[in-house]
Amino acid sequence: EPEVTQTPSHQVTQMGQEVILRCVPISNHLYFYWYRQILGQKVEFLVSFYNNEISEKSEIFDDQFSVERPDGSNFTLKIRSTKLEDSAMYFCASSEGFSGGLLLAKNIQYFGAGTRLSVL
Amino acid sequence: AQSVTQLDSHVSVSEGTPVLLRCNYSSSYSPSLFWYVQHPNKGLQLLLKYTSAATLVKGINGFEAEFKKSETSFHLTKPSAHMSDAAEYFCVVSYNAGGTSYGKLTFGQGTILTVHP
Numbered sequence: 001e002p003e004v005t006q007t008p009s010h011q012v013t014q015m016g017q018e019v020i021l022r023c024v025p026i027s028n029h030l031y032f033y034w035y036r037q038i039l040g041q042k043v044e045f046l047v048s049f050y051n052n053e054i055s056e057k058s059e060i061f062d063d064q065f066s067v068e069r070p071d072g073s074n075f076t077l078k079i080r081s082t083k084l085e086d087s088a089m090y091f092c093a094s095s096e097g098f099s100g101g102l103l104l105a106k107n108i109q110y111f112g113a114g115t116r117l118s119v120l
Numbered sequence: 121a122q123s124v125t126q127l128d129s130h131v132s133v134s135e136g137t138p139v140l141l142r143c144n145y146s147s148s149y150s151p152s153l154f155w156y157v158q159h160p161n162k163g164l165q166l167l168l169k170y171t172s173a174a175t176l177v178k179g180i181n182g183f184e185a186e187f188k189k190s191e192t193s194f195h196l197t198k199p200s201a202h203m204s205d206a207a208e209y210f211c212v213v214s215y216n217a218g219g220t221s222y223g224k225l226t227f228g229q230g231t232i233l234t235v236h237p
Contacts (some may be wrong), residue, residue: 004163032222032225042163043210043227056224091164095223110158111164 002026005059006092006112013082016120021077021115023092032075033093033109036060043091049075082119089114122146124213126228134236141231144155146192150206153194154212154225155185164210170194181205206235 005024015017025032034046048055049067066078075094079086093109127142145151153170168179175187181204185196194211211228 009161033223033225035227042229045224045226048223058224073227093164107167107223108166108169110225113161113163 003103003108004092004094004110004112006090006115008115009043009119010115010116012088012118012120013048015043015084019079019081019082019117021087021090021092021117023077023094024073024111025075025092025094027073029094029096029110031055031095031097032067032069033095035091035093037086037091037114038088042103046077079117084119087117088117089116122151122215123189124202124211124224124226124228126209126211128231129229130232130234132234132236133201135203139196139205139233141196141209141229142212143194143196144192145213145223147210151152152214153185153187155179155183155196156210157207158230159207160211163179163197166223175179176199184201201233201235202234203235203237206233208232 004026007022011019018099029048030036032049035043036046038045045058047057047067052069086115089112091114093111095107095109097107123146131138131141154168156164158164159168164201167183168177168185170177170187177185183196183198185194187194195215208230210230212225
């Protein structure tokens with residue numbers, strides 16, 4: 001079964017450093033998402049991305065964050081200058097479509113196993 | 121704003137006994153409701169989804185959920201727990217508020233299910 005792949009599984013960085021989290025979505029999917037989960041808290045939506053543009057973003061997704069689809073297979077999340085509070089598990093997801101009111105099979109989001117980011 | 125509340129952070133059952141994981145959502149336009157499961161070191165896997173075609177939804181691995189609009193609930197059940205069901209379960213909601221939702225999912229805080237032999 002096709003799956004979403006995230007690398008690395010664990011990333012350790014120093015505060016103020018830039019990090020790039022990588023994701024390979026399912027190949028025929030067109031919509032891509034990042035979520036994060038701070039330890040002990042809920043999984044939170046960060047951003048959705050379609051047709052090389054951000055479709056929607058949360059208030060968490062400030063100027064320190066950016067997303068990119070640099071080639072036909074990867075989808076990346078960049079944090080420019082990491083803070084201690086960026087430490088979290090980051091999940092990538094992809095779907096064929098999006099949940100725009102019609103709940104079709106193609107709108108289901110498939111998630112990767114996550115990247116645990118530790119900012120020291 | 122949309123929200124979802126999972127009423128139990130931990131649930132512990134014995135193998136072979138029923139499982140009930142509780143979820144309530146905030147009422148809004150046409151919610152889409154899901155349950156996802158996460159096993160250790162694995163991605164979030166879809167268990168089932170509410171399509172509005174039927175209030176009782178069947179998912180994988182014998183799980184079911186019933187959508188009750190009057191109670192704004194979407195509880196997850198399984199008649200008989202198996203050791204392999206031990207995992208973290210997330211109730212998730214998505215809304216189409218005026219057609220501007222581009223797939224944003226809102227998660228509950230998760231329920232860790234422990235299954236004892």
